[in-house]
Amino acid sequence: MKVLITGAAGFLGRRLANKLLRLGKLRNAAGVEEIMARLVLLDIVPVEGFSDPRVSVVSVDLADPQVLNRVVDAETASIFHLAAVVSSQAEADFDLGMRVNLDAARLLFETCRRLGHCPRVVFTSSVAVYGGDLPEVVQDDTALNPKSSYGIQKAIGELLLSDYSRRGFIDGRCLRLPTISVRPGKPNKAASSFASGIIREPLNNEETVCPVTADTRLWLLSPRQAVDSLVFGHELVAEAFALNRVLNLPGVSVTVGEMVETLGRISGQAAVSKIRWESDPVVQRIIGSWPGSWDMTRALALGFKGDRDFDSIVQAYIADDLNGAR
Amino acid sequence: MKVLITGAAGFLGRRLANKLLRLGKLRNAAGVEEIMARLVLLDIVPVEGFSDPRVSVVSVDLADPQVLNRVVDAETASIFHLAAVVSSQAEADFDLGMRVNLDAARLLFETCRRLGHCPRVVFTSSVAVYGGDLPEVVQDDTALNPKSSYGIQKAIGELLLSDYSRRGFIDGRCLRLPTISVRPGKPNKAASSFASGIIREPLNNEETVCPVTADTRLWLLSPRQAVDSLVFGHELVAEAFALNRVLNLPGVSVTVGEMVETLGRISGQAAVSKIRWESDPVVQRIIGSWPGSWDMTRALALGFKGDRDFDSIVQAYIADDLNGAR
Numbered sequence: 001m002k003v004l005i006t007g008a009a010g011f012l013g014r015r016l017a018n019k020l021l022r023l024g025k026l027r028n029a030a031g032v033e034e035i036m037a038r039l040v041l042l043d044i045v046p047v048e049g050f051s052d053p054r055v056s057v058v059s060v061d062l063a064d065p066q067v068l069n070r071v072v073d074a075e076t077a078s079i080f081h082l083a084a085v086v087s088s089q090a091e092a093d094f095d096l097g098m099r100v101n102l103d104a105a106r107l108l109f110e111t112c113r114r115l116g117h118c119p120r121v122v123f124t125s126s127v128a129v130y131g132g133d134l135p136e137v138v139q140d141d142t143a144l145n146p147k148s149s150y151g152i153q154k155a156i157g158e159l160l161l162s163d164y165s166r167r168g169f170i171d172g173r174c175l176r177l178p179t180i181s182v183r184p185g186k187p188n189k190a191a192s193s194f195a196s197g198i199i200r201e202p203l204n205n206e207e208t209v210c211p212v213t214a215d216t217r218l219w220l221l222s223p224r225q226a227v228d229s230l231v232f233g234h235e236l237v238a239e240a241f242a243l244n245r246v247l248n249l250p251g252v253s254v255t256v257g258e259m260v261e262t263l264g265r266i267s268g269q270a271a272v273s274k275i276r277w278e279s280d281p282v283v284q285r286i287i288g289s290w291p292g293s294w295d296m297t298r299a300l301a302l303g304f305k306g307d308r309d310f311d312s313i314v315q316a317y318i319a320d321d322l323n324g325a326r
Numbered sequence: 327m328k329v330l331i332t333g334a335a336g337f338l339g340r341r342l343a344n345k346l347l348r349l350g351k352l353r354n355a356a357g358v359e360e361i362m363a364r365l366v367l368l369d370i371v372p373v374e375g376f377s378d379p380r381v382s383v384v385s386v387d388l389a390d391p392q393v394l395n396r397v398v399d400a401e402t403a404s405i406f407h408l409a410a411v412v413s414s415q416a417e418a419d420f421d422l423g424m425r426v427n428l429d430a431a432r433l434l435f436e437t438c439r440r441l442g443h444c445p446r447v448v449f450t451s452s453v454a455v456y457g458g459d460l461p462e463v464v465q466d467d468t469a470l471n472p473k474s475s476y477g478i479q480k481a482i483g484e485l486l487l488s489d490y491s492r493r494g495f496i497d498g499r500c501l502r503l504p505t506i507s508v509r510p511g512k513p514n515k516a517a518s519s520f521a522s523g524i525i526r527e528p529l530n531n532e533e534t535v536c537p538v539t540a541d542t543r544l545w546l547l548s549p550r551q552a553v554d555s556l557v558f559g560h561e562l563v564a565e566a567f568a569l570n571r572v573l574n575l576p577g578v579s580v581t582v583g584e585m586v587e588t589l590g591r592i593s594g595q596a597a598v599s600k601i602r603w604e605s606d607p608v609v610q611r612i613i614g615s616w617p618g619s620w621d622m623t624r625a626l627a628l629g630f631k632g633d634r635d636f637d638s639i640v641q642a643y644i645a646d647d648l649n650g651a652r
Contacts, residue, residue, distance in 0.1 A: 094493065132570060133467070133569060140469070141459070141468060142469055143467045143468055143469050143470065144469065144470070144485075145569065145570060146485070146488075147492065149489055149493070152486070152488065152489040156485055156486070159470075159472070159478050159481050159482055160482075162471075162472075163475055166473065243458045243459060244458060244471060
């Protein structure tokens with residue numbers, strides 16, 4: 001079987017690629033484990049560092065209507081669609097967000113439909129689909145009322161995935177991710193970039209800015225559990241999703257202040273002093289519109305796993321990305 | 327000011343056009359009543375029967391990207407976007423539904439954005455955006471989980487309208503209509519066509535088929551109140567919508583059996599005997615996925631009005647469309 005990852009140059013995409021290469025197989029449409037003979041890593045920027053003979057790298061613009069016809073074919077049994085323009089960037093550049101987050105997703109689903117073999121499609125959505133007046137704990141049946149263009153575009157992607165699945169064009173599974181923390185690498189244009197930065201930079205002895213107040217509540221998931229969940233969500237039979245192809249993944253609810261306390265406990269006050277508090281009203285508004293927690297009953301019943309607490313999230317970052325050194 | 331109605335050849339569009347011509351004025355962006363100097367009636371089929379000098383008729387395909395640039399201009403202060411491919415047709419022809427219900431709505435909003443004058447846009451959505459496991463009375467914060475392509479496409483239109491409004495590209499108001507009954511004219515390709523047909527045809531001494539069971543519960547609104555609500559929703563200040571540009575309009579909750587009882591009470595058993603009960607699983611499935619009622623608190627608080635009961639809905643049809651004769 002051939003597997004495609006879009007947005008493969010991102011940290012989740014790279015980590016997922018490595019995990020799939022280690023596993024070497026995935027369940028096919030019949031529910032039977034099959035050898036992954038080829039893994040296509042697609043991104044608009046070159047995906048570097050993969051020398052495995054099963055891997056082919058494609059550096060293209062996913063939103064170009066001609067591209068997907070060349071990349072996706074009847075051998076493409078599974079697609080992990082991770083490519084996205086992140087929240088603050090989609091807010092700053094409306095057209096770019098619409099093009100990548102909406103048009104490219106639709107093009108991908110439509111390409112699958114034309115091929116007619118109903119591939120399995122794992123699509124990532126986000127806390128950002130929620131907004132407005134929210135209950136303290138968001139429920140599975142809480143309405144979406146996104147207050148960012150990114151959230152709107154992801155919510156539309158969810159609806160398209162649901163309908164393309166209901167009609168049998170794709171076998172879609174949409175996993176709503178909590179904010180990912182601690183993301184390795186550099187800060188990005190996600191409004192939630194700080195949710196990794198305030199831990200990552202101090203642990204790497206670098207200065208960082210926290211743009212939100214200490215009482216801001218976040219709903220978090222480690223990259224390790226996120227990638228495990230992507231694979232787990234792929235392996236489930238379609239019937240497990242019943243009437244709803246969109247699933248809220250487990251998370252950990254913490255305030256920014258509690259995150260910083262954890263940092264201090266693990267790495268000392270010198271690390272904490274690397275954080276400069278400097279409020280950014282745009283970031284505060286976007287982040288403040290997201291839920292601080294949601295009900296996890298359905299995900300846990302299906303067998304998905306979250307992190308134990310924020311301590312274990314930080315420890316996972318140290319183990320996975322700092323080679324165990326703090 | 328110039329006003330545009332899309333889908334103007336439909337029964338709601340025609341009735342709305344007549345009402346606007348009678349009113350002669352609408353509130354402009356500043357909240358001040360302004361003379362409606364021009365009314366553009368757009369539909370893919372010719373809109374006939376309007377001789378008022380303020381009216382111009384445009385017979386074009388709204389989903390053609392070139393069309394809207396010619397029809398909408400900086401003078402277009404208000405748009406009533408009613409054009410849609412109805413539920414059973416969108417289910418039968420996926421591409422047509424996507425093109426009209428999604429692409430044309432987006433093109434319209436985008437045309438407004440490019441012009442930059444933030445016109446008021448009244449957009450109609452539907453009970454069909456709900457589906458799946460629903461509470462007995464749908465609440466304002468109940469999640470959308472549409473089980474038809476029409477419902478998906480309308481839900482996407484709502485999201486786009488919300489974001490284009492939040493960003494100040496348009497001043498959008500989305501009114502979710504209950505199923506309209508009693509609609510005058512011929513049966514159409516809406517799954518809910520029977521909800522008018524089982525009353526209209528017997529009152530016109532014609533045979534009709536009821537494709538759903540007598541215990542099927544519907545949420546109804548008369549054409550008269552629907553048109554009044556479209557105008558009322560236009561006249562409200564944007565701030566009245568607060569955090570949510572989408573509003574559930576008041577309705578009347580009845581079973582199909584109760585509708586037929588009302589028909590018998592008003593027009594006798596001869597009328598009832600014109601109904602042949604012949605179940606259609608596709609229609610039953612689509613209609614059964616829609617809510618039988620929703621909470622009306624928000625709409626009533628804003629000043630919207632519904633019908634008193636199903637008797638008054640039938641009486642309104644007799645008065646408005648049968649010239650008072652039964």
